[in-house]
Amino acid sequence: MRRLQILVVLALLTLAHTSIFAQADRLVRVALKISDYPFDDGTRLSVLWDAPEDSNFGFVLLRGAEGDVKDTVLVALQGPLDYVDSGLPPGTRYRYEVALFDKGGAGGWRIPAVAVVAPEINAFDRARLSELVIIVLLFAVILYGTFRSKEIFVRPIAGLCAMEEALGRAVEMGRPVLFSAGWGAQLDKPTTMAAMNIFGWLAGKSAEYGARLTFPAHDAVIMTAAQEAAHDAAQQAGKPEWYRPDEIYYVTGSQFGYAAALDGVMERERPAANLWLGTFAAEALILSETGNHVGAMQIAGTDSTIQLAFFLVTCDYTLIGEEVFAASGYLTRDRLVLGGLWAQDLFKVVVTATILAGLIGAALGWHVIGDWLAGI
Amino acid sequence: MRRSLPLLLVGAFGFAMLVQYFTPLPAGRAIYGRVLEWMQVIFAAGLVLGGFNYARTHLRKVGRPGGDRVYSALALAALILMLAAGFMGGIERGSLFLWLFDNVQVPLQQTVFSLLAFFVASAAFRGFRARSVEAALLLCVALLVMIGRIPVGEMMGIGLPESARWLVDVPAVAAKRGILIGIGLGSVAVALRVMLGIERAWLGGSR
Secondary structure: OHHHHHHHHHHHHHHHOOOOHHHHHHHOOOEEEEEEOOOOEOOOEEEEEEOOOOOOEEEEEEEEEOOOOOOEEEEEEOOOEEEEEOOOOOOOOEEEEEEEEEOOOOOEEEEEEEEEEOOOEOOOOHHHHHHHHHHHHHHHHHHHHHHOOOOOOOOOOHHHHHHHHHHHHHHHHOOOEEEEOOOOOOOOOHHHHHHHHHHHHHHHHHHHHOOOEEEEEOOHHHHHHHHHHHHHHHHHOOOHHHOOHHHEEEOOOOHHHHHHHHHHHHHHHOOOEEEEEEOOOOHHHHHHHHHHHOOOEEEEEEOOHHHHHHHHHHOOEEEEOHHHHHHHHHHHOOHHHHHHHHHHHHHHHHHHHHHHHHHHHHHOOOOHHHHHHHHO | OOOHHHHHHHHHHHHHHHHHHHOOOHHHHHHHHHHHHHHHHHHHHHHHHHHHHHHHHHHHHHHOOOOOHHHHHHHHHHHHHHHHHHHHHOOOOOOHHHHHHHHHHHHHHHHHHHHHHHHHHHHHHHHOOOOOHHHHHHHHHHHHHHHHOOHHHHHHOOOHHHHHHHHHHOHHHHHHHHHHHHHHHHHHHHHHHHHOOOOOHHHOOOO
């Protein structure tokens, strides 16, 4: 119906827009205001249209770049309108016009250009205001949790408790501990950073117990960071001779090449324990099932929800999602890191309460929270 | 200095990236684009570093006595062959490099990938043993979903496909979202701790 209306308007405009233009000015009182849309990325203009609801005329909003004769039909208007014209390139000047037509089909004409405006880029994009508020709140809560001086209780996490057991098993059996941060991410991902935090702790304990720790990496940057972590950990443990750079080596960036290489390592070296901690993809099951086949004790932890199921059935212990991020504080008992965990839990309660409020609100027909959550 | 400079850089870049996410100013986008370019440079440099490390590791292993040295010799031979093919004949269509990639590397990768079918079967067999109430529940749900997803389930006419779809779309997604919320919060917390230098184990050792 709207398309037909627009087609009719265009047809009428073609026929008689110049001759009836004077009548438009006399018959209809309308106001059109175009302005830059505030706090955006410079791609929107705000269009405010004020016209009587009971007008005998129909209207169409037209937009054209300055100096261009071709116009784009934006929207058919009925009465007042608050419209955001989006997707515009920043800095380009646009001319807006309104075309009028008699609903009886008598003719059509245009109100001349009321504004020539260019969208401007602002310093802050208000479309991201919700995210900013959440990030600021989260940062504030985490900082408060980190620097408050109260002791906190952390529930025992079986997978983390078993890490020392894995090291002890390796020492007793005289076999290595195999560590992998997965193939799925680089060092810039928080999960890989969390995995490297665990690796740093593990290297220190391995040096202390004299366990052999080997880490075939899929990325040279991760390999270098791991070598640094192991080197420093050995120094701090007072056993610099424990560190051997060739235990932490680059394998390949190819996903299944990496899986095949680690399978080979497991078959040849028969590690006492495998630690799969990081972001994993399809290689997760190939690795953990081979580890199971060689009889290694296996501890896994990942943020890949799909791979969690595979780890759960093939590994002795599995850290689920956020437990990987909690590992560093849990293992080192660092009060600052543990404080952050308290803050995470507090924020999780807030998020859950907000979702519940949105759910109840939606059930009662009040969609404000639900719409806000959907818009983030 | 050895620790404080990396920490300072991580903090400065972390907060700069955070600010640029919220500002649409061209300067923010330019910085973001430049940082992405630097990441590409670091990645390329990492490949060279990785290549050297790969060669050094296998050269050492070749020099050691034992049956495993043959694998390292093969790995080195493959590295040299691919490097020579790439540098001397290029990597365009019809080149030796691409022929080797298509006819050796790709089938090998597909072979390893296809192992997943067998691994899924053996893992499922182990995972679905009803040793406890939870495991029995898991087995029942898995059977329901599996039968619901195949034509036999539909032919039985007792609403199995719908039940399977509901299980996958509602309780499974609810659990997954719960995990994802935890992961999101954990990621932000780790990122903030790293930016502020509270978490330093990734730099080596403890704080």
